[in-house]
Amino acid sequence: xxxxxxxxxxxIAGLSTLLGSLFIFIKGNKNNIIKCALAFASGVMLSVxxxxxxxxxxxxxxxxxxxxxxxxxxxxxxxxxxxPLFIDKVLxxxxxxxxKLYKLGIFTMIAIIIxxxxxxxxxYISSETNIKLGISITIAIAMxxxxxxxxxxxxxxxxxxxxxxxxxxxxxxxxxxxxxxVLAFLFLKPIINNTIMGALFAIIAGIMTYISIIELLPxxxxxxxxxxxxxxxxxxxxxxxxxxxLSY
Numbered sequence: 001x002x003x004x005x006x007x008x009x010x011x012i013a014g015l016s017t018l019l020g021s022l023f024i025f026i027k028g029n030k031n032n033i034i035k036c037a038l039a040f041a042s043g044v045m046l047s048v049x050x051x052x053x054x055x056x057x058x059x060x061x062x063x064x065x066x067x068x069x070x071x072x073x074x075x076x077x078x079x080x081x082x083x084p085l086f087i088d089k090v091l092x093x094x095x096x097x098x099x100k101l102y103k104l105g106i107f108t109m110i111a112i113i114i115x116x117x118x119x120x121x122x123x124y125i126s127s128e129t130n131i132k133l134g135i136s137i138t139i140a141i142a143m144x145x146x147x148x149x150x151x152x153x154x155x156x157x158x159x160x161x162x163x164x165x166x167x168x169x170x171x172x173x174x175x176x177x178x179x180x181x182v183l184a185f186l187f188l189k190p191i192i193n194n195t196i197m198g199a200l201f202a203i204i205a206g207i208m209t210y211i212s213i214i215e216l217l218p219x220x221x222x223x224x225x226x227x228x229x230x231x232x233x234x235x236x237x238x239x240x241x242x243x244x245x246l247s248y
Contacts, residue, residue, distance in 0.1 A: 006127035007181045009138040010120045014177030016142035017112075020149020021170035024157040034101070034158050035223035036232040041108065041151030042216035043236020045208040048115075048144060051244045053205035060198030076199045080206020084111070084215075098159040104215055105156035109169050111207045112148050113176040118200045120180020121188060143243045145174065147236065151216070 026033065054073065061069045084107065119141060127134025149170045157166035184192070220229045 005131060006124045006134055007178060007185070009127050009134050010123050010178045010181035013123060013138045013141040013145060014116065014120070014174040017145040017149040017152075017170055017174030017177075018167065020146045020151070021153035021167045023150050024153050024163055024166050030158060031223050032225075032228070034154065035220045035225075035229050037150055037154035038104070038216050038220035039229045039232035040147065040236040040239075041154075042212045042220065043233040043238075044144070044147040044151060044240050045108075045111070045212040045216065045236075047237045047240035047244070049205040049208045049212070051241055052144075053115075053201045053208070057198045057201035057205065060194040060201065064194045064198075072198070073202050076202030077206040077209075080203040080208075081210050082206075083203070084207055084210045088214075100159075100219060101155040102159035104211075104219060105152055105154075105159065105166075105169065107211055107215055108148075108155070109152045109173045111204070111211050112152065112173045114207060115204045116145075116173065116176040117180040117183070118197060118204070120177040121184040121192060122180075122197065123177070124181035124184040125189065125192070141177070143246075144240055145177075147239065149174070 023037070054077070057073055057076070058069065061072050087107075123134060123137050123141065127137070152173055153166040153170045156169055157163060160166070217229075217233060220233070223229065
């Protein structure tokens with residue numbers, strides 16, 4: 001039972017991503033929905049990087065390596081920025097609008113999977129140590145997984161018109177959370193330390209910042225009525241900031 005409950009908490013946190021995919025059933029002007037969803041997702045990802053991942057990385061490094069914290073964090077953030085940049089260079093440069101949207105959805109899914117695995121590891125380990133803390137973390141993660149689900153499902157759905165694919169890819173990203181718990185239980189507990197977690201969080205912050213600023217927001221700004229786009233972007237930042245503050 002001691003191992004099952006932390007795993008169930010990770011499963012609940014992961015499945016909450018699926019709630020975001022339900023937004024594909026909203027009816028309305030296609031371009032309005034796409035631009036607002038992309039801008040909102042951009043704000044969410046940037047906010048997660050700035051208010052969650054970078055401070056968490058800082059905390060992890062402070063506990064183990066007090067001499068070169070800034071250099072360590074900046075190095076791993078830079079690595080995180082380079083990874084999607086490299087993938088971008090490998091992919092075809094000229095894509096039609098639907099292909100761009102699909103690429104954005106896949107990019108976002110990959111980033112969230114990479115983000116969710118260490119998050120699942122951290123949730124599992126903290127829940128095993130203190131179940132009350134684990135429940136609090138699960139609620140916080142579930143809240144920010146919902147807009148992450150939106151950021152995957154919306155561009156994939158509008159690119160493919162395939163609801164099953166949009167929901168399926170969102171489900172895959174959500175399942176990376178309990179996957180992190182399984183990895184923690186089977187293999188990683190003896191070797192995971194604060195330095196490794198700090199590096200992972202910083203790399204993920206770099207990846208998410210790149211996707212937010214270089215991919216999602218510029219694509220959203222290609223549509224008309226840029227004021228709505230910027231408002232959606234700011235709402236995404238504010239939503240995750242409030243969520244972050246309520247979690248502490």
